[in-house]
Amino acid sequence: MDLRQLRYLDAVARARSFTAAALDLHIAQSALSQQVAKLERELGVELLKRTTRKVETTEAGELVLARGRRALAEAAAIREDLDALHGLVRGSLKIGGVPPMSGLHPARLIAEFGARHPGIDITIREDVAQLLIDELAAGRLDLVLSLTDVRTLPPSLTGRRLVEEELVLILAPDHPLAQRKRIPHAALTGERLVAYGEGSVLRAELERLVDEPNVIAEVNELVTLRELVALGLGVTLMPKAVVAATPPTTLAVRPLHPRLRVPVAMIWRAHEQPTPAAAAFREHVLAAVARHP
Structure with a gap:
């Protein structure tokens, strides 16, 4: 079993189709099928249930994916940490909320950060504050910018007050x-x-x-x-x-x-090492706030 096989299994499970997964991975469908089948033989269990209409994950497949996705995330984090060590910041950044701030412009801050770090893929999710905070706590966002008092946050989250609006x-x-x-x-x-x-x-x-x-x-x-x-x-x-x-x-x-x-706050998960991309964005925002009169 190797990371490539886990990545292939994850792609098929998400797409529920070998054809769609092969297109996303830019490989031949036959090669994808062979690698997934090889992984099933090595583990001695059926991971995917194939039908003429779609592909579904078996109970064993869900167990393998739960750990496999963590392994893939850790491998990606290793690459990001090594890039950061050499002065490069790459990876992805998922931001929740773009609240208005007098004297500061969150959209401009994000655009400036993107121009400075073109190797980072930035996703912005907008919704009401509570939903964004819930997504942050669940690990689906890296940080949230919100009209929120950090003193009201649950213990799993922390943050910094930026300005008052x-x-x-x-x-x-x-x-x-x-x-x-x-x-x-x-x-x-x-x-x-x-x-x-x-x-x-x-x-x-x-x-x-x-x-x-x-x-x-x-x-x-x-x-x-x-x-x-x-x-x-x-x-x-x-x-x-x-x-x-x-x-x-x-x-x-x-x-x-x-x-x-x-208060306008920047919020992130407590007791968790941020990715290099998230750490760089936090520094970018805090530096802008420090320059704010």
């Missing part, structure tokens, strides 16, 4: 509350609210401010949320960095009284 109220220009310069928290009681879905920090802050929030629409797309508010469907909270330059004829932006600020 002010949350403001956005509403249609002709909304009665738009006549005020600042909006008291109590004024939100009874207002029709357009909010992000459950698990988002903005939704949690709305529910904290309003005893019985009247949420009439849930939207997870920033552009759609702003459009619905501008058209008068309801009001909502928004990071100031997102709407600071919005023309007042399109959308009214008002600070709350007292002002409401939330």
Whole structure:
């Protein structure tokens, strides 16, 4: 048994097809079939159940894959560590969230990092904060950027507070509350609210401010949320960095009284050595924060 055979088995199991797996691996289907069959003979068990329509993993195959995938991950980590030792950073980086930050631009930070390290494949996953944090804890992400207080994280996770972001109220220009310069928290009681879905920090802050929030629409797309508010469907909270330059004829932006600020944090798994790519990105972000006035 060797790593190549494990990689071939993993590819077939994921694709559920020898044909598709061979295309992904850029090898002949016959060579792929021979190597998987050889591995089955060496182990003395059937790893894949083949039918005319698809390929399914047997119980023995699942057991082999569970350990085999860890072995493949460790082998990849060895290559990344050796590259890092020689001044090269390669591999993959899976980032969850691109929250707005006044004075900092996460998308620009990621683009600059990608230009500096072209050998790293970067994947960005956007969703509500709680789902991203759950994926991080499950090992499907390397780190998360989120409007989250690191003091609320479970013991398996840790992180660094980067900056604080002010949350403001956005509403249609002709909304009665738009006549005020600042909006008291109590004024939100009874207002029709357009909010992000459950698990988002903005939704949690709305529910904290309003005893019985009247949420009439849930939207997870920033552009759609702003459009619905501008058209008068309801009001909502928004990071100031997102709407600071919005023309007042399109959308009214008002600070709350007292002002409401939330931390922006970078989060990763505790007690785990980061990959060279993840470590390099963390250093990149922290250096940018240190330069931030």
